[in-house]
Amino acid sequence: MSVTAAEVLIDTLHDWGVDRIFGMPGDGINGIMEALRFRQDRIQFIQVRHEEAAAFMACAHAKYTGQLGVCLATSGPGGLHLLNGLYDAKLDGQPVLAITGMPFHDLIGTKTQQDVELDKVFMDVAVYNERVMGAAHIENIAHLACRTALSYRGVAHITFPVDLQDSEVSKPTTKRNVPNHTSDVFAIEAGFPSNRDLDLAAAVLNGGEKVVILAGRGALGASEELELLAERLGAPIVKALLGKGSVPDDSPYTTGTIGLLGTKPSQEVLEECDTLLIAGSSFPYIEFLPKPGQARGVQIDMDPMRIGLRYPIEVGLVGQCRKTLNALLPMVQQKEDRSFLEKTQKGMKVWWALMEARGTNQSTPMKPQVVAWELGKQLRNSAIVSSDSGTIATWWARQVPAKADQLHSVSGNLASMANGLPYAMAAQLAYPDRQCVAFVGDGGFSMLMAELATCVKYQLPVKVIIIKNNTLGMIKWEQMVFLGNPEYGCELHPINFALFAEACGAKGLTIDDPQHCAATLQEAFETPGPVIIEALVDPFEPPMPPKVTLDQAAKFAHSLAKGEPNRDKIALTVLSDKVRELI
Template identity: 40%
Template sequence: MFERTAGSYIIGLLKEWNVDHIYGMPGDSINEFMEEMRKEQAIRFIQVRHEETGALAAAAFSKLTGKIGVCLSIAGPGAVHLQNGLFDAKKDKTPVLAIVGQIESTKVGTDNFQELKLEAMFEDATVYNRRVQSADQLPDMLNQAIRTAYAEKGPAVLIVSDDLFSEKIKRNEPQTSAIYAAPKLRPDEEDLADAARLIKASKKPVILAGKGSKDAVAEVLAFAEKIQAPLIASFPSKGIIPDEHPHNLGHLGQLGTKPAEEAMKQADLVILAGTAYPYRQFLPENAPAIQIDIDPKVIGKYYPATVGVASELKPAISELTARAEPKDSDFLSRLLEQKSAWQADLQADMDKETELMQPQHVLAEVQKVLDPDAVVSLDVGSVTIWTAKYLKLSQQKFVLSAWLATMGCGLPGAIAAKIAYPNKQVIALTGDGGFSMGMQDFVTAVKYDLPMTVVIFNNQKIQLIEHEQKEKGNEPTNVEIANIDYAAFAAACGGEGYTCRNRTELSDALAQAKQSRKPVVIDAYVEDISPIS
């Protein structure tokens, strides 16, 4: 009879699922599992200073790699701290596993120290949410949690009383397997025929491509070229759809470009390729639409789809390309002229000399040092809009909190990126507001020797909120934030820090950061100007 502790069994299963690291913080309701982790060399434990960092990093790791990200916490306060990262994973549809401790199994329900109703608390944040009742259940429930996280593209929470990890499990053979068999969804012939007819009838088709294009970039580009259609990239697909591709007009909406806006105004057919773009006000009033998505639930959810194609994007778009006939290029040519003028204006903004350094100057300098295979982790705020406008990505990887848009995601994303891709350049772009929400975990990057560059756009203000307050006709209030010497903070953590007030200082600091073997903070003071004109 095979016998070992439930905790040891779980470690073995995690390895079968190819989990090689876990983010978390030890504590009294997870200590028996930590004892099993102590004995294990194949799974690296990344000790964070705040569980929110761990959950956000797990989500970012999953977004970057497609693999499940794993985090853990104690019961009570630690579990509460996970919520933000788990909601981020759910909204951005990426698999995450959270192993959450609970008080002793014999005391659950007695309102004991740090006991919360965790199942109720996590219900809205997860695609799988169960409390383990006995040690014997644990292996099979772990397999089910991970399988569900992959299948439903979201976070799974497994709540385990710590004493269960130390109990012995006796088994002759496994009852379930650590396998997820991903479905291969192919397009329906009738849907393809209907879509092809719409494409043939259109004179001004526009393709709005999303992160579903990740495994179909060449096919999407070939389709755009075949039908001479302008491409608009949803912001989460930045770095997937190359910014420099001739057909790419940029992004849409608040983060977008005038040429992209104009394309949508004129479009007589919208082709939503791997995106459930939610901002109806930026899409045409009544143009027909083809929506291709692997998730049937989102087809027609935000825009009335004339034809829905439930399929992986690659085979569907390949079929439509084969059936399509070349189109007249006048529509595209006029938009590309506008794109050229728009880019010239952006370049003039980056080249202009000003008394104080401006945000676009920072991005121009970052662009110069950005490796072709770098990873960019972007925080939320006005820095998001500046980056959308001025930073060009081609084959670089890009990670952000898209749907939840939670400030403080930039540093956890960079930590996850460096763990996922230790030999690649990693740059985090963040405002001073976003960075200061979770800056304590810069020391985590130092502790685990994760060289990265964190560029802080420092204007001592929550600038995007100020803009929103003004837009509503209100007097801006409580948007100024107290300044911190972020360079000194970085040095105090054991990293490197540079304070930059002009482009020369910034250029020098970025060059030194690129050569450094330590995490680096570049505190770039920027003029207080709105990114939205």
Template identity: 40%
Template sequence: MADLVSDHVLKRLREWGVEHVFGYPGDGINGLLAAWERADDSPRFIQARHEELAAFEATGYAKFSGRVGVCVATSGPGAIHLLNGLYDAKLDHVPVVAIVGQTARSAMGGSYQQEVDLMSLFKDVAGDYLQMVTVPEQLPNVLDRAIRIATARRTVTAVVIPADVQDLDYSPPGHEFKMVPSSLGASSGEVVPPADGLAHAAEILNAGRRVAVLAGQGARGAARELTEVADVLGAGVAKALLGKDVLPDDLPFVTGAIGLLGTRPSYEMMRDCDTLLVVGSSFPYSQFLPDFDQARAVQIDADPAMLGMRYPFECNLPGDSAATLRALLPLLEREEDRSWRKGIEDNVRRWWQVMERRAHVTADPINPERVFHELSPLLPEDAIVTADSGSAANWYARHLRFGPGMSGSLSGTLATMGPGAPYATGAKFAHPGRPVIALVGDGAMQMNGINELITMGLYHHEWEDPRIVVGVLNNRDLNQVTWELRAMGGAPQFLPSQRLPDFPYAAFAESIGLRGIRVEDPEEVAGAWRSALAADRPCVVEFVTDGAVPPIPPHATLEQMESVAAALAKGDPDAWSVVKEGVKAKAQEFLPGGKSR
């Protein structure tokens, strides 16, 4: 029997080394599903509970494997459901290929059932490469280019295949006019900027006396070079949220996260530096960078299109982070005055003491900061950590201290709710032998995380290490938006939009054969984490936390404080708790030591 187009799609994916495809079935991809059966499920079809979850799983797989993620969906509603997860991948520069079914060619334009103009729908999210396969000879070139472009540009691409085309006999492009042959494979090399650019960057950095470094996810793989550059220049290193795992947090000059979710040492380093080096980051919040007339600045990025953004850089270097830093190092002069570096290290040391005290501030019933603080020293050496958007991202950014070998990510640029749990599933298929921890708010769990637990239950028997620990902050509030209403809008908490129904997250996990632990006593937090990390299956740890504990920015502005005060004065239903917890949390920054209260 001759191969059909659908058979060749799977064959080509196998030839590219694709091992998993995350998706959900539908009649628009029935031809592909039949081919999967003929191919003995190779590459493996991973059944999500929803197409959005499939896209998030593919994104998580790509983030933690460094390989292209692939997802598949049917026509119409299935394709529409992919969009949020695909935008998450696009905005975080993650290579993902979407393969999407479409109504038969004979019905196109006829207002047929589930007919959606997919080329218009995907033209933004997959703008780097979006094609519809209309004849078999088109297929290899289109699929190859989709994978190659997604990988090379670290972006989203999409291939649309009408249902009737999937069932056509496959024939390759011929050696003739208007045929486009194709080939497999794509090699990558380390791009290094030209010598004059490196010399210019070195001149700027050598002239600085108070150098600050900002590292993002593009610096992943350049830890040794970053450490050496920071040592030579006597610099501190702040990390963008997507670059949290770029350098270990036990290095004394690493100031941690930057921005609204960041640390005070990062804020103060940027406030006081005279020179800025940005490596592999497009951190968007320029108000947390030095004043525009304050610092001379150098940027290094593998994508030339991302250079020159966010700050008036004096020197922009297109190149691989590690290779560029290695080429730059011999040109740098060692800063002999270490007072700037010592000040940064002192600030970092004091900050971790503040965080220790803030984690032990009493709350009703559990301080969410303590949940993350107690987890940090228990993280396995090879842990993969995912976090969802919301207040969980604050505590993930500030309290978790990553060591060498740990990995972590969240939805950085899109900051969408919902990826924390499906990222964890994708990470497990990328690294079935590593423990994975997902840190999720109750809003995200109710949005889609509960369903993702079903997928974890379906597949965990296959993983070498079956552990996925899902930590849920149960405060019955869409907490991050509540605080944004107070701090940015000067509006009190609006219960009809913010209050969440209670849900038994741990009990639900138990009901589907997973482990579930509910924690209401702060003294049981550490023990619950230990039990979850020792479980022989995925485990949900439900922490009943206090939504009145404020995610205080590293430098709360007068406007923010006035907005919160105005919101409370307007009758915020949680006003007294907010005042009480806010005062206690802020006070920890001024205590010389001792126990918090």
């Protein structure tokens, strides 16, 4: 019996292990939707309210499962809406396949409706990018798209003229298109460093007196190896945001995250170290790394292009982090001098005491740190936490400790807003028995808030914690601290998110008193189905850097003097916070 080209596409995806596609129907993909309808027992179609959410969900599916994420959009604007989520996948190295529709093949380029040549639009975002040229073409490029996305950990894109989707596939149309000549064999594992490179790397690490390990997303799953190496070298483990789950935050070796959202001990050890091992990270903010020439460098990465990208590296080890660390461990000598690590551990005790003080502050208006701290206490050991971008990521990075079996993620290098809810939804679909939380700001959530209705439709028990301060907080503070200007254009018109939740058929709760925070979160976690927890917090609480420079302090003071409209409240908040910390 003959099959359509769209059915061949769906069957091929199923052969590659795809069991879920995120997308939105449209007349440019009618043939593909029909193929999905006939094969809904094999592949589940998750209908979203906006294609950007579909791409974010495909990226999160890849991040949380390690499998290929797939999203689907119609021609023209549908495909264009995918781009933000696809760039999130590209910049964070996640395997995602995007499938888009196109107009009738013989009308492309004639200014017909939705005449956007999406293969040209997607040239930068995709490692594999092809237009279907005929019914017999689809099997070949579908296999290659899946293989390329997984092999190169990037975005693949297939765009499919609508009339070709319904075309019957009977036999190849050219003599060179031999049936089934494609393969599902691909290089799933990266290469392995040579013994010579491992010896050189071990020599550098053994020669260091103050060694620091910087762990990123590539080090996820290598917690045991990282801690063994840290113990042997007496080395603190600093974590990039995407590496938050690489070792638990109760590990005696970690100083937590680095950067503007990081910890003071992390910054101090990088300022003092003489040797740096970068494990699976291309942390972009080089101003927080050691000064060139200060430290000898060793880097482990699956992608050879990333070796030496951020810091001058003496030895590059191209390979998968866990396996490379295992090979390196027997070559590394036990260091007797533990003073560098012990000094760091004392600093972390002070830091965690400060985080607890901020997280248990009972003053009003309620501080955002209180909500984050209480969330960290109530999360299950197997919880999956998806943070949005903005000031919300500061509270997540510092106040929500990562436990050993938890998964944590955020839009990393793209740092896009609006990813939090789609990430949590994808996580809940992949792991229906785990606690999945979206920790978001009111600015980011409102961009794709209609996806809460998707949660209700698919009965996803995602808990959405919205830190509501009615402002684009990160931008506001950057305008003041980095530019020395008063805030401008950052205020948000308030939305009653608890009422919105009820309108969507979900549960809505509100917290505005720190004394009720624990009970309200507990009620939310005990409530079946999706829940929004709207936390009304102090809009003048600043996400201060871990170490404030004189230049930052001067620009902050200058912004207040130039006419910051809320300068009295901001000054009072900052001063009172500092007094509490001193006390």
